[in-house]
Each structure stands twice: as C-alpha cells, then as structure tokens.
Amino acid sequence: MKIGIVGAGAVGAACAMATLMRGCASELVLVNRARDRARGMATDMGYGAPLSSTARVTEGDYSDLAGAALIMITAGVNEKSGGATDRSDPLGRLRLLDRNAEIYRKVIPPITTAAPDAVLLVVTDPPDPLAYLTRELAGHERVLSTGTLLDSLRFRVHLGRRLRVAPTAIEAQVLGEHGTSQIFHWSAARVGGVPLPDALEQFGVMQGDDVRTTIENEVRYANITIIEGIGASQYGIGMVCARIAEIVLRDERTVVPIGAYNSKLGVTLSLPGLVGRDGCLQALEPPLSNDEHAGLKKCIETLRKVQERIR
Numbered sequence: 001m002k003i004g005i006v007g008a009g010a011v012g013a014a015c016a017m018a019t020l021m022r023g024c025a026s027e028l029v030l031v032n033r034a035r036d037r038a039r040g041m042a043t044d045m046g047y048g049a050p051l052s053s054t055a056r057v058t059e060g061d062y063s064d065l066a067g068a069a070l071i072m073i074t075a076g077v078n079e080k081s082g083g084a085t086d087r088s089d090p091l092g093r094l095r096l097l098d099r100n101a102e103i104y105r106k107v108i109p110p111i112t113t114a115a116p117d118a119v120l121l122v123v124t125d126p127p128d129p130l131a132y133l134t135r136e137l138a139g140h141e142r143v144l145s146t147g148t149l150l151d152s153l154r155f156r157v158h159l160g161r162r163l164r165v166a167p168t169a170i171e172a173q174v175l176g177e178h179g180t181s182q183i184f185h186w187s188a189a190r191v192g193g194v195p196l197p198d199a200l201e202q203f204g205v206m207q208g209d210d211v212r213t214t215i216e217n218e219v220r221y222a223n224i225t226i227i228e229g230i231g232a233s234q235y236g237i238g239m240v241c242a243r244i245a246e247i248v249l250r251d252e253r254t255v256v257p258i259g260a261y262n263s264k265l266g267v268t269l270s271l272p273g274l275v276g277r278d279g280c281l282q283a284l285e286p287p288l289s290n291d292e293h294a295g296l297k298k299c300i301e302t303l304r305k306v307q308e309r310i311r
C-alpha cells in the first residue's frame, strides 16, 4: 500500500525513514514545496529500500498521491523558526497556529483532490487545531492528529527511568492537547497491571508532588530540550507516525491515545482511540480524578477557542 508524506523537512525525513525501516508500505511518495529536496531524499532512501519491504520511494507532485492509503502532513513552520521555544510561554505550540493554518489552507485541497479516500495524519504543530481545520477542508472524518501519542511515550519513558523499569511494562497516557494544556492521566497509570502508587511504594521510589511536577515538565517541554540539542524534534515523531501508519494500513483496531474530532465535545483532542483502516473509529471516555477532569475541561476550552479563531 502507498503512503504519502507532504513536507520533506526534518520531520518529513524522519517519518519517511521510520516508515521505510518499519516496512509497512509498499510505496512511499514524498511531496515538498522545493522538489529538489524531496528528489534527493527519495533517491538516497531508495537505494536502501531493497533492505526493506518498501519497493519504491519516489518524489512527486500532489497528483502523485493518488491511491495513497495514508498521507502524513508535516509541512509548516516548526517551533524554532516560529518562536515557540519558551518554556514559560503558556501558548506553546499554539503560537504557530496562524502561520500553519495558512499553509494548510493551501495544501489540504490538492491533497484531498488527489487522494479522496486517504486517511490524513496531521503532524504539523499545533496538530489538534490543524486536524480540526483539515477535517473541515477535506470534508470527511478520516483525519487524525498525532496528538498525545508521542507525549504518552515520553511519559512512559520518564516513569520507566524513575522506576528502573522498561517503558514497555508501563501503561500511562497523556490526554487532551499536544501542547501546554495536556493532562497527565496519573490515576490510570499502571506498572505490569499494578497501580502506580503501589508500584512506586513496592519499588521503594519516592513519590509526591515534586516527582509529578518534574516528570510533567520533562514531558511537556521535551520538544524544547530536543531543539536545544539538535534544532528540531524529529526522530521520535517519525517513529510515532510510522507506527500510526502501520496501525491504519493493517486495520489493527488497537487502542492508543490519538487526536481525532470528538462530536460530543466539539473539539479535536486526544483520548484513547480505537484505530483502524478508516482512522479513529471510536474514542473511549476514561474515568478521571477530579483534578484530571478539571484539567480536561480547561484543555477543551482552550481548544474550542483556537478552533473558533481558524474556522
């Protein structure tokens, strides 16, 4: 099956590489405003493709996306070039919204004309309001935001470091926005099925508000820590996008925290979502503590306001 990637910057390249290594597509098409860059990338990666089950890596125009089952959209301004790298700025990635909404108004129509049946995976920041806009522009429901899947992996990694346990044994999710108003679902975190407070006690790890705040800040501003080192957050999100593509293409019907439009709430946000061939098939409503409930309410208000601005 064919996967398209629109935007061959740092994130587009990482998405392409991870998709190639995962071997979940038979064909990969790269579309970029400056075609030379996409051509160079496709040529380079194409020489490694015989080591993967992806047979063809090409570059092209929007029309070459025809027949794609899923399209990752990474075109746009990133946090560094858009001035969204201040940890004390409550707007965070939302600062990029106006500029990237402008770009989405240009790129979504030709994408949907070329590939009307594709699942559209919005990666550009801020992905949740942009996925809301994409759904309006595309006129269908097969629109995902990478949402808080990456944040949830970061949460598991930081918890794993504290506990000295592999993150694969930890179940923990970040919900809401891929941004500063996100909610850490502490009340449902488990280690090998054991509730987190019990696991912390049994492992003899200190718990308390300071540990929570430290982990939340490490996760919430992980992008800025990465940018301070390598200029752009890219590899982790590339791996996340390849995994989402695999879930969709294989029609896995697995449940992951992912961004999708929620008709009950009227916003695009991340909740645990059942994902398959047509995108997010259903969102689950997890039980929340009072604090988490209040946090989610605030997050929904934030998303509603920004959605209104770009309608």
Ligand SMILES: NC(=O)c1ccc[n+]([C@@H]2O[C@H](COP(=O)([O-])OP(=O)(O)OC[C@H]3O[C@@H](n4cnc5c(N)ncnc54)[C@H](O)[C@@H]3O)[C@@H](O)[C@H]2O)c1
Pocket: 007, 008, 009, 010, 011, 012, 032, 033, 034, 074, 075, 076, 077, 078, 079, 096, 100, 103, 106, 107, 122, 123, 124, 125, 126, 127, 146, 147, 150, 178, 232, 233, 234, 237
């Ligand atoms: N969802 C996530 O978790 C996540 C993680 C990391 C980065 N991001 C976001 O991904 C986006 C891409 O980041 P990057 O580091 O690859 O940036 P980059 O500057 O390296 O690449 C941006 C790409 O967008 C293209 N582009 C810009 N304006 C365009 C236009 N008008 N039409 C078509 N293409 C256009 C450029 O040609 C370039 O290929 C940013 O918004 C970044 O913040 C999201």
